Amino acid sequence: MEHYRIPELVCPAGGLPALKAAVDNGADAVYFGCKNETNARNFAGLNFTRETMSEGIAYAHARGRRALMAINTFPVPGRENDWREAIDSASGLGVDAVLLADIGLLDYAHEHYPELSLHLSVQGSATSHEAINFIHREFGIKRVVLPRVLTLAQVAQIIRNTPVEVEVFGFGSLCVMNEGRCWLSSYATGESPNTAGACSPAKFVKWEKSPGWMSTRLNGILIDRYTDDERAGYPALCKGRFEVNGETYYALEEPVSLNVLEILPDIVKTGVSAIKVEGRQRSPAYVALVTRILRAALDALGRDIAGFRIDPAWRADLARISEGAQITLGAYNRPWR
Amino acid sequence: MREFRFFPLSTFRLPGFVPAVTRRLPQWPPAVALTVALNAMIRLGVLPKENLDPLEGRTFLVEVLDAGSRISFAFRNGAFFPAASGMPDLIFRANLSAFLRLVARRDDPDTLFFNRELFVEGDTELGLVVKNTLDAIEWPKIPEFAAWPIVRCRV
Ligand code: SF4
Numbered sequence: 001m002e003h004y005r006i007p008e009l010v011c012p013a014g015g016l017p018a019l020k021a022a023v024d025n026g027a028d029a030v031y032f033g034c035k036n037e038t039n040a041r042n043f044a045g046l047n048f049t050r051e052t053m054s055e056g057i058a059y060a061h062a063r064g065r066r067a068l069m070a071i072n073t074f075p076v077p078g079r080e081n082d083w084r085e086a087i088d089s090a091s092g093l094g095v096d097a098v099l100l101a102d103i104g105l106l107d108y109a110h111e112h113y114p115e116l117s118l119h120l121s122v123q124g125s126a127t128s129h130e131a132i133n134f135i136h137r138e139f140g141i142k143r144v145v146l147p148r149v150l151t152l153a154q155v156a157q158i159i160r161n162t163p164v165e166v167e168v169f170g171f172g173s174l175c176v177m178n179e180g181r182c183w184l185s186s187y188a189t190g191e192s193p194n195t196a197g198a199c200s201p202a203k204f205v206k207w208e209k210s211p212g213w214m215s216t217r218l219n220g221i222l223i224d225r226y227t228d229d230e231r232a233g234y235p236a237l238c239k240g241r242f243e244v245n246g247e248t249y250y251a252l253e254e255p256v257s258l259n260v261l262e263i264l265p266d267i268v269k270t271g272v273s274a275i276k277v278e279g280r281q282r283s284p285a286y287v288a289l290v291t292r293i294l295r296a297a298l299d300a301l302g303r304d305i306a307g308f309r310i311d312p313a314w315r316a317d318l319a320r321i322s323e324g325a326q327i328t329l330g331a332y333n334r335p336w337r
Numbered sequence: 338m339r340e341f342r343f344f345p346l347s348t349f350r351l352p353g354f355v356p357a358v359t360r361r362l363p364q365w366p367p368a369v370a371l372t373v374a375l376n377a378m379i380r381l382g383v384l385p386k387e388n389l390d391p392l393e394g395r396t397f398l399v400e401v402l403d404a405g406s407r408i409s410f411a412f413r414n415g416a417f418f419p420a421a422s423g424m425p426d427l428i429f430r431a432n433l434s435a436f437l438r439l440v441a442r443r444d445d446p447d448t449l450f451f452n453r454e455l456f457v458e459g460d461t462e463l464g465l466v467v468k469n470t471l472d473a474i475e476w477p478k479i480p481e482f483a484a485w486p487i488v489r490c491r492v
Pocket of ligand 1 (some may be wrong): 174175181182183184185193199200236237238239
């Protein structure tokens with residue numbers, strides 16, 4: 001029987017109950033951020049204070065799981081200290097690794113905390129082994145989180161050519177264009193993920209219900225209009241329906257979610273070190289369910305990869321909690337290169 | 338994580354005559370019960386006070402569609418009060434079963450929203466604060482006496 005290393009399951013936590021839900025349902029590692037712009041899910045009321053973070057880290061460590069802190073936005077010029085302080089506190093709190101995207105911060109962490117494990121965040125947009133090996137050589141990163149723009153063959157090629165551990169996304173909403181480097185949100189609102197830590201911030205979002213319809217607007221711009229039986233999604237500009245040459249359709253990208261269950265055995269065979277679940281903005285119920293299903297799937301793969309069968313209930317549950325109308329394999333199985 | 342299991346929570350819808358009946362009842366008793374429960378949660382430290390600052394001076398409407406009941410309340414000077422109906426800052430609308438699945442953490446608000454079972458209108462950022470505040474609550478800390486009014490006031 002073939003045996004492969006089962007990747008670490010890395011799950012999101014927007015708060016303490018979500019962190020505990022992830023740990024209790026079988027996450028090997030949890031990732032989280034502070035209550036400020038230093039992470040890419042800077043939403044009102046979300047994330048951790050120093051106290052809740054230290055409680056969360058203790059909870060994970062007591063159960064033999066790892067705690068990862070995301071400091072994955074780009075410092076605002078003149079306020080670099082806020083980001084450096086986040087790294088200082090990560091080290092003080094005893095996290096197992098920090099997720100960074102900015103080269104200046106990688107340098108700071110590498111120089112001041114040589115013991116601290118560094119992961120290159122997906123926001124760092126390293127998509128080739130040359131880029132990854134460069135960051136590894138300069139800052140000693142231990143792991144890279146690959147952007148969701150690569151095919152499975154490209155992921156495998158990177159793994160063959162780098163000493164750095166590779167983490168890929170397994171489930172969640174998709175940010176389709178270059179992982180938050182896109183400026184669509186800034187175009188509409190003046191704020192984007194890598195500047196203010198959120199795409200399409202809630203203060204610019206309006207849902208309007210009228211008989212038979214629901215419209216969503218971002219800073220006044222009509223993004224989409226759903227009939228009563230259509231599934232809804234977040235109002236990111238990239239996932240809107242627009243009129244182009246007299247036709248109204250999803251001109252940039254369909255509002256779909258990623259779910260790799262169908263190709264999980266192939267992903268494991270590439271030798272990835274970790275599989276990540278997106279969704280720090282989601283509630284404990286979501287985290288519990290996704291974690292439980294992926295844990296069961298990975299455990300099944302660990303027992304017998306050739307005999308792996310997807311439980312139909314997993315598929316149905318994951319489809320129900322996903323954003324948008326469809327679930328896809330994202331770029332993993334795109335025919336183009 | 339311990340879940341609340343008052344009764345099995347599947348998707349159901351109250352019979353059509355229920356709204357006709359409840360609409361004739363005053364909206365105050367459920368609003369009183371809900372605000373008493375919320376204030377008890379503040380006192381017990383279950384609802385973290387500092388997270389509630391953004392709610393100051395805002396009014397909310399929770400409408401249970403299939404029960405035909407509307408609960409208006411406001412947050413002023415650090416406490417919840419039943420509010421006279423007016424223009425709320427934030428409206429949550431859903432059938433009873435969706436609200437129950439939400440409170441029991443069986444479903445998350447985004448899931449219900451994507452599935453069009455939960456409607457949110459008004460100030461979206463305020464909605465996010467409310468959602469994230471609810472998500473940050475460690476339910477097992479709530480003693481039964483504080484939880485009961487929440488369960489009972491829903492219809
Ligand atoms: S608009 Fe779309 S592609 Fe751009 S940051 Fe937002 S989610 Fe990502």
